[in-house]
Amino acid sequence: MADKGFESLRLILCFASFIVTLHLVHGDLSYSIPEEMKRDSVIGNLAKDLGFDLRTLSSRNARVDFEGTRKRYCDINLSTGELVTSERMDRESLCGKKPSCVVKVDLVLENPLELHRLSLHVQDVNDNSPKFRENLIEMEISESADKGNRFSIEEAHDADIGQNAVQRYSLQKNDNFILAVDSNKVELVLENTLDRERQNEIKLLLTALDGGSPQRSGTVVIHVTVLDANDNAPVFSQAVYKASLPENSPPDTIVINVSATDADEGVNGDVTYQFGHVADDDGNVFSIDPKTGEIRVTGVIDFEERSSFEMRVQAKDGLGLTSYAKVIIDVTDMNDNAPVIYLKSLTNPIPENVSPGTEVGIINVQDRDSENNRQVRCSIQQGVPFKLVPSIKNYYSLVTTGQLDRELVSDYNITITATDEGSPPLSSSKTVQLSVADINDNPPVFEEQSYSAYVTENNKPGSTLCSVTARDPDWRQNGTVIYSLLPGEVNGAPVSSYLSVNGDTGAIHAVRSFDYEQFRSFKFHVMARDNGSPPLSSNVTVSVFISDVNDNSPQILYPAPEGNSFMTELVPKAAHGGSLVSKVIAVDADSGQNAWLSYHIVKSTDPGLFTIGLHSGEIRTQRDISESDSMKQNLIVAVKDNGQPSLSATCSMYLLISDNLAEVPELKDISYDEKNSKLTSYLIIALVSVSTFFLTFIIIILGVRFCRRRKPRLLFDGAVAIPSAYLPPNYADVDGTGTLRSAYNYDAYLTTGSRTSDFKFVTSYNDNTLPADQTLRKSPSDFADPFEDLEPSVEVGTFQSASLLTMRF
Numbered sequence: 001m002a003d004k005g006f007e008s009l010r011l012i013l014c015f016a017s018f019i020v021t022l023h024l025v026h027g028d029l030s031y032s033i034p035e036e037m038k039r040d041s042v043i044g045n046l047a048k049d050l051g052f053d054l055r056t057l058s059s060r061n062a063r064v065d066f067e068g069t070r071k072r073y074c075d076i077n078l079s080t081g082e083l084v085t086s087e088r089m090d091r092e093s094l095c096g097k098k099p100s101c102v103v104k105v106d107l108v109l110e111n112p113l114e115l116h117r118l119s120l121h122v123q124d125v126n127d128n129s130p131k132f133r134e135n136l137i138e139m140e141i142s143e144s145a146d147k148g149n150r151f152s153i154e155e156a157h158d159a160d161i162g163q164n165a166v167q168r169y170s171l172q173k174n175d176n177f178i179l180a181v182d183s184n185k186v187e188l189v190l191e192n193t194l195d196r197e198r199q200n201e202i203k204l205l206l207t208a209l210d211g212g213s214p215q216r217s218g219t220v221v222i223h224v225t226v227l228d229a230n231d232n233a234p235v236f237s238q239a240v241y242k243a244s245l246p247e248n249s250p251p252d253t254i255v256i257n258v259s260a261t262d263a264d265e266g267v268n269g270d271v272t273y274q275f276g277h278v279a280d281d282d283g284n285v286f287s288i289d290p291k292t293g294e295i296r297v298t299g300v301i302d303f304e305e306r307s308s309f310e311m312r313v314q315a316k317d318g319l320g321l322t323s324y325a326k327v328i329i330d331v332t333d334m335n336d337n338a339p340v341i342y343l344k345s346l347t348n349p350i351p352e353n354v355s356p357g358t359e360v361g362i363i364n365v366q367d368r369d370s371e372n373n374r375q376v377r378c379s380i381q382q383g384v385p386f387k388l389v390p391s392i393k394n395y396y397s398l399v400t401t402g403q404l405d406r407e408l409v410s411d412y413n414i415t416i417t418a419t420d421e422g423s424p425p426l427s428s429s430k431t432v433q434l435s436v437a438d439i440n441d442n443p444p445v446f447e448e449q450s451y452s453a454y455v456t457e458n459n460k461p462g463s464t465l466c467s468v469t470a471r472d473p474d475w476r477q478n479g480t481v482i483y484s485l486l487p488g489e490v491n492g493a494p495v496s497s498y499l500s501v502n503g504d505t506g507a508i509h510a511v512r513s514f515d516y517e518q519f520r521s522f523k524f525h526v527m528a529r530d531n532g533s534p535p536l537s538s539n540v541t542v543s544v545f546i547s548d549v550n551d552n553s554p555q556i557l558y559p560a561p562e563g564n565s566f567m568t569e570l571v572p573k574a575a576h577g578g579s580l581v582s583k584v585i586a587v588d589a590d591s592g593q594n595a596w597l598s599y600h601i602v603k604s605t606d607p608g609l610f611t612i613g614l615h616s617g618e619i620r621t622q623r624d625i626s627e628s629d630s631m632k633q634n635l636i637v638a639v640k641d642n643g644q645p646s647l648s649a650t651c652s653m654y655l656l657i658s659d660n661l662a663e664v665p666e667l668k669d670i671s672y673d674e675k676n677s678k679l680t681s682y683l684i685i686a687l688v689s690v691s692t693f694f695l696t697f698i699i700i701i702l703g704v705r706f707c708r709r710r711k712p713r714l715l716f717d718g719a720v721a722i723p724s725a726y727l728p729p730n731y732a733d734v735d736g737t738g739t740l741r742s743a744y745n746y747d748a749y750l751t752t753g754s755r756t757s758d759f760k761f762v763t764s765y766n767d768n769t770l771p772a773d774q775t776l777r778k779s780p781s782d783f784a785d786p787f788e789d790l791e792p793s794v795e796v797g798t799f800q801s802a803s804l805l806t807m808r809f
């Protein structure tokens, strides 16, 4: 054991001496020198080490030789005996990476030739820095590289060896990489994954350090380009897009622009848009531009159909990563729907007697728009008796505001207008047709307040007198007028025995012939009735005026008709010319001109002696009576009325010119002259019977009159019924015409009355009726004047009773 330890110690000592001590061994001398020594640096003292003295060296011509190289790295300084460097010695170029670098030098001495081998151990000096092949290392690493991935870096090179060679590396601090140095291998290890989108390139400074002293280093820049991986889905700028879109927006209107960005590059970052799942209906309404994300209208946007749309929009990058956003499109209402008026119920027709305020219909108004656009105001046209009464929500009642009258307005076209409150407002209107149903509320009304018919007497039965017309404005049977006579009496006989009325036409016909001399006028009532249920009726008074026809001859009251009279007038012999001798009295049952009598002497015994008043009938002497005049004078007087044609009667007048009746012995003869005596006895009988009858009649009349004092007019309908009788010469001859003036009174009454409404001449009078102007012509005004009194009376005295008959008209 001790032996062995000693041995080791000796070895170490030997090794040490090898390096630091000179080898004095002949022919094998070693020197250790650092490389890169300066020129003429002393390597060692050969003379001393080899034991030569300086003279020997120079005498023996000592010199150094080199094997195989032309370079002389060292030389011998003969004056000092030192080996000095003559050339730079670079270990790296001499020996490269060899761990030991020995330069063999031969020391040659001549005389005798002596050779010493010298070994120059060139020691390394840290004269080289570590060095990378390039200054910049470009690397491309995909961002998808996994953690722990390794990327080799070419290692640095250092020409030095040993400690002076590259000993370690250091990497600039960074987020992603750490350095792993293994024997001869330098690697970047991905410690944190890359994100191109955050940092698309990384510059790392890698430093290689050697172990020399002073330490040398070399650096390289590692430029890492992070390659994109499609690791990013597109990202929408908003999770939810909201847009509001007016309805009815035309196609191509841009609604909203969605946009998504993709952090990736190239294809990986190319975003295209499309709708996600949409209902089929919505798919036609909008389109999305795949490139720009613009959403446009393609279909019809109707608020009333859809008020909002919700869609998903997909953004997709080139390699198919997708993301979604929601698009909510609120459609805003436009006033695009006019209100619609619905007639919910209608009472049609409405009876005209409904009371004001009656509901006749119900109207509903609807507007499909919303909010203000669906607020509707409803109005009704002016000027109709209806109004709208708002009822529950959008319902209106159509009610009457006044009394309806079918006869005034039978149909209404009621225009109802509904206007909404949109801007601009929309409106619509509806016309409701309403008919008013008839109620029998109008009685027939005669066109005239009263009717007058004028008919000449002796009319044909069946002739039309006049026609009445009544109108009833009601509808159909409620307005159908039927005419009838109201029961009444005319002269004690039912009116229907005189007249008939055509129920349909209102024409009034005479049933029999009328006699003016019997009655001149009468009244009756015609009723017009409608056919309603219950019927309504009204009546009207019809006055019939019968006009005279000259159908009665004048009747001579005095003197008695020819041949039946003993009446003889005495004419005093002393009568002067112009004295009244007698008077012919005649009446005519007719009236007016038909009763206007004129008197003519047709024949006379002495034509020059007597004249007769044309209208008075007064017989007067024309001259004084003379003795020569015949005692018996005979006149034949004709009485004519003024009718067309005129009728006449004649009578004989016996005049006796004498102062004393006793002087007339042959009174009988006068009559006997022309008539036989038989007739005289008949006449006496007739006279007696007539007188008796007349007396009786008067008594009856008086009796009746006494009983009915208040009704004095019942006696006669006219003065026409005076029977033929003798009347004394003082017969009340009021107007001097010899005619009862009642007819004129009557005519005058007619004439004056025509100015009042009592007797109104209508244009539709009967043919038999006298027109008013004709009547006027027939009534001379000079006759009318004296008879202003509308109720004249005529007093007629008889020679038999001396009682007075007052006849009123």
Ligand SMILES: *[C@@H]1O[C@H](CO)[C@@H](O)[C@H](O)[C@H]1NC(C)=O
Pocket: 411, 412, 413, 433
């Ligand atoms: C109502 O309208 C109808 C049809 O439009 C028309 O025939 C009728 O004459 C009108 N009536 C009124 C009273 O205007």
Ligand SMILES: *[C@@H]1O[C@H](CO)[C@@H](O)[C@H](O)[C@H]1NC(C)=O
Pocket: 437, 438, 439, 440, 441, 475, 476, 477, 478, 532, 533, 534
């Ligand atoms: C006539 O009037 C009655 C009511 O007075 C009514 O009921 C009827 O319908 C009317 N007739 C016609 C045809 O209008």
Ligand SMILES: *[C@@H]1O[C@H](CO)[C@@H](O)[C@H](O)[C@H]1NC(C)=O
Pocket: 486, 527, 538, 539, 540
């Ligand atoms: C005729 O009409 C009048 C009023 O115009 C009336 O007072 C009278 O009662 C009516 N007569 C008949 C029978 O209807």
